[in-house]
Amino acid sequence: MGMINGFYPVLVTEDVPGAAGFFRDHFGFETTFEAEWYVSLRRDSHEIAVLAAGHPTLPEAYRQATTAGLLINIEVEDVDATYQRLVQDRSLPLELDIRSEDFGQRHFILEGPGRILIDVIAPIPPSEDFAAAYSASDDQVG
16 A cells, blocks of 8 residues: 555635634644635644535535534643633633543534534543553553
Protein backbone atom coordinates (compact mmCIF):
# COMPACT_ATOMS: atom_id res chain seq x y z
CA MET A 1 0.00 0.00 0.00
CA GLY A 2 1.26 3.47 -0.85
CA MET A 3 1.84 6.32 1.52
CA ILE A 4 -1.05 8.48 2.77
CA ASN A 5 -0.27 12.14 2.16
CA GLY A 6 -3.16 13.60 4.12
CA PHE A 7 -6.26 12.73 6.09
CA TYR A 8 -8.87 15.18 7.37
CA PRO A 9 -12.62 15.46 7.84
CA VAL A 10 -14.79 17.50 5.51
CA LEU A 11 -18.03 18.57 7.16
CA VAL A 12 -21.01 18.90 4.83
CA THR A 13 -23.03 21.86 6.06
CA GLU A 14 -25.81 24.29 5.20
CA ASP A 15 -23.72 27.14 6.68
CA VAL A 16 -20.17 27.17 5.30
CA PRO A 17 -19.16 30.58 6.75
CA GLY A 18 -20.65 29.76 10.17
CA ALA A 19 -18.98 26.35 10.41
CA ALA A 20 -15.61 27.73 9.29
CA GLY A 21 -15.95 30.61 11.75
CA PHE A 22 -16.61 28.17 14.59
CA PHE A 23 -13.26 26.45 14.11
CA ARG A 24 -11.41 29.74 13.53
CA ASP A 25 -12.94 31.57 16.49
CA HIS A 26 -12.94 28.80 19.09
CA PHE A 27 -9.98 26.59 18.15
CA GLY A 28 -7.56 28.92 16.33
CA PHE A 29 -7.73 27.36 12.85
CA GLU A 30 -6.63 29.54 9.92
CA THR A 31 -8.11 29.58 6.44
CA THR A 32 -5.92 28.04 3.72
CA PHE A 33 -8.57 28.16 0.94
CA GLU A 34 -11.92 29.88 0.85
CA ALA A 35 -14.71 29.83 -1.69
CA GLU A 36 -18.42 30.42 -1.20
CA TRP A 37 -19.00 26.64 -1.18
CA TYR A 38 -15.82 25.31 0.51
CA VAL A 39 -13.37 26.42 3.22
CA SER A 40 -10.19 24.58 4.12
CA LEU A 41 -8.72 25.26 7.56
CA ARG A 42 -5.43 24.38 9.21
CA ARG A 43 -3.85 24.69 12.63
CA ASP A 44 -0.31 23.37 12.83
CA SER A 45 -0.48 19.94 11.13
CA HIS A 46 -4.24 19.55 11.72
CA GLU A 47 -6.81 20.18 9.00
CA ILE A 48 -10.57 20.34 8.66
CA ALA A 49 -12.75 21.59 5.83
CA VAL A 50 -16.38 22.53 5.33
CA LEU A 51 -18.38 21.98 2.14
CA ALA A 52 -21.78 23.34 1.11
CA ALA A 53 -24.43 20.63 1.32
CA GLY A 54 -25.86 21.18 -2.17
CA HIS A 55 -22.57 21.43 -4.05
CA PRO A 56 -22.32 19.32 -7.23
CA THR A 57 -18.95 17.86 -6.19
CA LEU A 58 -20.97 15.59 -3.90
CA PRO A 59 -22.89 12.63 -5.34
CA GLU A 60 -26.50 13.74 -5.73
CA ALA A 61 -27.85 11.31 -3.11
CA TYR A 62 -25.51 12.85 -0.48
CA ARG A 63 -26.17 16.56 -1.02
CA GLN A 64 -27.55 17.21 2.45
CA ALA A 65 -25.96 17.92 5.79
CA THR A 66 -26.10 14.76 7.90
CA THR A 67 -23.84 14.29 10.89
CA ALA A 68 -25.39 11.34 12.69
CA GLY A 69 -22.65 9.35 14.35
CA LEU A 70 -19.94 12.01 13.90
CA LEU A 71 -17.75 12.89 16.88
CA ILE A 72 -14.63 15.00 16.35
CA ASN A 73 -11.89 14.78 19.00
CA ILE A 74 -9.80 17.87 19.63
CA GLU A 75 -6.95 17.15 22.03
CA VAL A 76 -5.78 20.18 23.99
CA GLU A 77 -2.98 20.83 26.45
CA ASP A 78 -5.21 22.14 29.26
CA VAL A 79 -8.78 20.84 29.06
CA ASP A 80 -9.89 22.67 32.19
CA ALA A 81 -8.75 26.05 30.83
CA THR A 82 -10.41 25.26 27.49
CA TYR A 83 -13.62 24.35 29.32
CA GLN A 84 -13.48 27.69 31.16
CA ARG A 85 -12.95 29.60 27.89
CA LEU A 86 -15.51 27.81 25.72
CA VAL A 87 -18.26 26.77 28.13
CA GLN A 88 -18.13 29.16 31.05
CA ASP A 89 -16.92 32.32 29.25
CA ARG A 90 -18.43 31.84 25.75
CA SER A 91 -21.44 29.66 26.67
CA LEU A 92 -21.01 27.18 23.82
CA PRO A 93 -23.65 24.41 23.86
CA LEU A 94 -22.48 21.73 26.29
CA GLU A 95 -23.66 18.16 25.67
CA LEU A 96 -21.47 16.33 28.24
CA ASP A 97 -20.01 18.15 31.24
CA ILE A 98 -16.30 17.93 31.98
CA ARG A 99 -15.19 14.73 33.68
CA SER A 100 -12.30 12.32 34.04
CA GLU A 101 -12.64 8.83 32.57
CA ASP A 102 -11.00 5.65 33.88
CA PHE A 103 -9.78 4.86 30.35
CA GLY A 104 -7.35 7.79 30.50
CA GLN A 105 -9.11 10.92 29.35
CA ARG A 106 -10.44 14.13 30.85
CA HIS A 107 -12.97 15.68 28.50
CA PHE A 108 -16.19 17.48 27.73
CA ILE A 109 -18.41 17.40 24.64
CA LEU A 110 -19.81 20.43 22.84
CA GLU A 111 -22.39 20.72 20.11
CA GLY A 112 -20.61 22.19 17.10
CA PRO A 113 -21.95 23.54 13.81
CA GLY A 114 -24.58 21.35 12.14
CA ARG A 115 -25.07 19.44 15.41
CA ILE A 116 -21.72 17.66 15.17
CA LEU A 117 -20.23 16.63 18.48
CA ILE A 118 -16.86 18.08 19.47
CA ASP A 119 -15.08 16.08 22.18
CA VAL A 120 -12.43 18.30 23.77
CA ILE A 121 -9.94 16.02 25.50
CA ALA A 122 -6.68 15.80 27.39
CA PRO A 123 -4.99 12.49 28.18
CA ILE A 124 -4.64 11.57 31.85
CA PRO A 125 -3.21 8.40 33.41
CA PRO A 126 -5.70 5.53 33.03
CA SER A 127 -6.90 3.45 35.96
CA GLU A 128 -5.11 0.16 36.60
CA ASP A 129 -8.01 -1.66 34.92
CA PHE A 130 -7.37 0.18 31.63
CA ALA A 131 -3.57 0.62 31.71
CA ALA A 132 -2.97 -2.82 30.20
CA ALA A 133 -5.18 -1.96 27.20
CA TYR A 134 -2.60 0.53 25.87
CA SER A 135 0.25 -0.63 23.67
CA ALA A 136 3.77 -0.20 25.03
CA SER A 137 4.51 2.49 22.42
CA ASP A 138 1.47 4.58 23.38
CA ASP A 139 2.49 7.56 25.49
CA GLN A 140 -1.03 7.66 26.98
CA VAL A 141 0.14 5.44 29.84
CA GLY A 142 1.26 7.84 32.54
